[in-house]
Amino acid sequence: MDWSFYAQELVPALNQGLVKTILLIIPSASIGLLMGIVVGTLRAYGHPLLRKLGDGYAGLFRGTPLVVQLFVLYFGLPNLGIYLEPYTAAVVGFILCTSAYQSEYIRGGLLSIRRGQLLATQALGFSRIQSMLWIILPQAVRRALPGCSNEIVYLIKYSSLAYIITFIELTGEGKILATKYFRFTEVFLAIGLYYLIMVTVADFGLKKLEKRLYIPGFGKG
Amino acid sequence: MTITENGPVLRAENISKVLGGKQILKGVSFTLKKGELKVLIGPSGGGKSTLLQCINFLIPPDEGQIYLDGEEIHIHRKRDLYAYRQKVGMIFQDFNLFDHLNALENVSIALRKVKKIARKEALERAMIELERVGIGDKANLYPAQLSGGQKQRVSIARALAMDPEVMLLDEPTSALDPELIGEVLAVIRNLAQDGMTMIMATHQIGFIRTLADNILFMQEGEIIEQGPPSELLMAGNATRVQQFCAKMNELYEEPEI
Amino acid sequence: MPEAFLVIKESFPYLLEGAGVTAAAVVGAMFFGLIIGVVLAVLQVYGPRPLGRLAGLYIWFFRGVPVLVLLFLFYFGLFSLIGVNLSAFTSVILVLGMTTGAYQSQIYRGAIESLPYGQLKAARALGMSDWTAIKNIILPQALRLSIPGFSNEYSIILKDSALAFVLGTSEIMARTHFVASRTYQHLPLYVTAGILYFILTWLGVKALRKLEDRVRIPGYSHHQG
Numbered sequence A: 001m002d003w004s005f006y007a008q009e010l011v012p013a014l015n016q017g018l019v020k021t022i023l024l025i026i027p028s029a030s031i032g033l034l035m036g037i038v039v040g041t042l043r044a045y046g047h048p049l050l051r052k053l054g055d056g057y058a059g060l061f062r063g064t065p066l067v068v069q070l071f072v073l074y075f076g077l078p079n080l081g082i083y084l085e086p087y088t089a090a091v092v093g094f095i096l097c098t099s100a101y102q103s104e105y106i107r108g109g110l111l112s113i114r115r116g117q118l119l120a121t122q123a124l125g126f127s128r129i130q131s132m133l134w135i136i137l138p139q140a141v142r143r144a145l146p147g148c149s150n151e152i153v154y155l156i157k158y159s160s161l162a163y164i165i166t167f168i169e170l171t172g173e174g175k176i177l178a179t180k181y182f183r184f185t186e187v188f189l190a191i192g193l194y195y196l197i198m199v200t201v202a203d204f205g206l207k208k209l210e211k212r213l214y215i216p217g218f219g220k221g
Numbered sequence B: 001m002t003i004t005e006n007g008p009v010l011r012a013e014n015i016s017k018v019l020g021g022k023q024i025l026k027g028v029s030f031t032l033k034k035g036e037l038k039v040l041i042g043p044s045g046g047g048k049s050t051l052l053q054c055i056n057f058l059i060p061p062d063e064g065q066i067y068l069d070g071e072e073i074h075i076h077r078k079r080d081l082y083a084y085r086q087k088v089g090m091i092f093q094d095f096n097l098f099d100h101l102n103a104l105e106n107v108s109i110a111l112r113k114v115k116k117i118a119r120k121e122a123l124e125r126a127m128i129e130l131e132r133v134g135i136g137d138k139a140n141l142y143p144a145q146l147s148g149g150q151k152q153r154v155s156i157a158r159a160l161a162m163d164p165e166v167m168l169l170d171e172p173t174s175a176l177d178p179e180l181i182g183e184v185l186a187v188i189r190n191l192a193q194d195g196m197t198m199i200m201a202t203h204q205i206g207f208i209r210t211l212a213d214n215i216l217f218m219q220e221g222e223i224i225e226q227g228p229p230s231e232l233l234m235a236g237n238a239t240r241v242q243q244f245c246a247k248m249n250e251l252y253e254e255p256e257i
Numbered sequence C: 001m002p003e004a005f006l007v008i009k010e011s012f013p014y015l016l017e018g019a020g021v022t023a024a025a026v027v028g029a030m031f032f033g034l035i036i037g038v039v040l041a042v043l044q045v046y047g048p049r050p051l052g053r054l055a056g057l058y059i060w061f062f063r064g065v066p067v068l069v070l071l072f073l074f075y076f077g078l079f080s081l082i083g084v085n086l087s088a089f090t091s092v093i094l095v096l097g098m099t100t101g102a103y104q105s106q107i108y109r110g111a112i113e114s115l116p117y118g119q120l121k122a123a124r125a126l127g128m129s130d131w132t133a134i135k136n137i138i139l140p141q142a143l144r145l146s147i148p149g150f151s152n153e154y155s156i157i158l159k160d161s162a163l164a165f166v167l168g169t170s171e172i173m174a175r176t177h178f179v180a181s182r183t184y185q186h187l188p189l190y191v192t193a194g195i196l197y198f199i200l201t202w203l204g205v206k207a208l209r210k211l212e213d214r215v216r217i218p219g220y221s222h223h224q225g
């Protein structure tokens, strides 16, 4: 094995790509989750019209491939005179898509809360906001958490699609190198390893969070 | 209006409610004097739960007025409504403990977030209430780890912590296994003896006989009989209450309290 | 706009053919994944410890690496490394199949573990070997319970199949991209592609729901049982 290829070519290139990938994931995951919470809450409790709109939004983005959405943003919008940078197109696409999935989990979490919980807060004199903040959301978030975590893991992996719309991140850097040196197996295994580490770390952190929020017997039945 | 020692604490006048196109309550009125325990009985579907939930506006009545200490309650003023509900405790048939909070937090959450009492003080007060209902040792357990009787006692402690002037109890023992009914009734009996003002829907005839000051018999949305148990339950009196209770007695055996 | 309309009208049969290719790839991948998933699930629940571990490692790998990277890795790398020369289409089926196999195994495992333990005990008491019991008693119940999860996986793999165009498979995306790069009608064409995926999702989910009804056991409600 020639170590210089790894030390001088592969690892530096992949590290550079990794930084770009993280720059994609962090804003997409956090804004996507926030937007998912807003959309999910609207879909559960909103005005019927907003509810319909939210359902339509979620159905649209969950029903079509993310690549198609990215292509519409990056190649399609110029037809309307709107030009997006690859990075912007990627982040916007990721946010729109991931928030549609997150909204589904949040909505499910909210709707699974028994009516009696709300009645009891009212009987104690909670205002709507107080009851949402201290009773309903803490329960809904716990129920939605496994789904939301899973979606974050998916997003980490799908961030690789940014490469297809020419934003050169981890997968892109690797692809360039692999083609140049004709070393596909080792380069793509190395890229795979980078993603595996990211996913495993994220999984670990999210599992830890789930454990910290664990409540005996909660969510069963 | 001045409040004398035995003046009415709570007064409901002419409460009417239509639900699902059906007149569930047809102008119901009653008063609760300080320290009084009134019991609501009657056949299933008669409107007892609806009436109790109208009193604290969980179900807003279509018509009628409610007075607490002589003041009429207006529900369109949200602040007044929330303040009123803090003074009226409610106990549900199915407990409705907050599933994500342990017993102590269930009792203290409204103190902290609604009454804005400091955390330490709220927890101390919550502990006192849990001990009062005999489950101080269960403070750190979550609802899923408690028996039905223990859950109901936590829910009573949760209501008591708010220092209510009146308590509404909607069949607090009907979701319980027979062997657990006694422990909850004992807590309610202590409350009655300490002078808590209460209105309670229940089918526990023995309890009514010994502790109720007054019985309201409700059927098809109306109170059709009322009076002290000594009158309504006396054998030989051909009252509706008497008939109803005789039937209940055949169906259920009651634990001693 | 009229020009866009014309382009779509003319290229529609061509795109529809692509939808056929997409459907074929997805159906192939789902079946391949079904086999892998069942084997992995059975190994994890009933298999000897080391094999269960190995299954876990497989799942960890395929859950953690992006489909795009897997496609590159297998098509350009591993497949030719082991000396097989596979078409892009076959490679896509294999890669998507291996990926969904990892996810499907988790669905089947959950279903198997949710069955009451008495089922296996009763089968053993009748003298069945473990394998006979798993095949005839456990899996028929577990697979029925898994249909909703399978349906979910189908819609995920269908969308993932859109990545196959990076290998040059002539499915929906590749064809759309091809027409778009000649006519510059990107927006209307990708919207059309989106609609085709939407319809394929809907058809598959509907078919699987029919299947679920067809194989439902009268009065069998898992959650109350």
Ligand SMILES: Nc1ncnc2c1ncn2[C@@H]1O[C@H](COP(=O)(O)OP(=O)(O)OP(=O)(O)O)[C@@H](O)[C@H]1O
Residues within 6 Å of the ligand: B019, B020, B021, B022, B024, B042, B043, B044, B045, B046, B047, B048, B049, B050, B051
């Ligand atoms: N939201 C609603 N919409 C329509 N009808 C309702 C609604 N809530 C209650 N009802 C009806 O109102 C009637 C009275 O119900 P309520 O629960 O007050 O009776 P109850 O006396 O408490 O009976 P039980 O002893 O069974 O608890 C019932 O016929 C019930 O079906």
Ligand SMILES: [Mg+2]
Residues within 6 Å of the ligand: B048, B049, B050, B170, B171
């Ligand atoms: Mg009732």
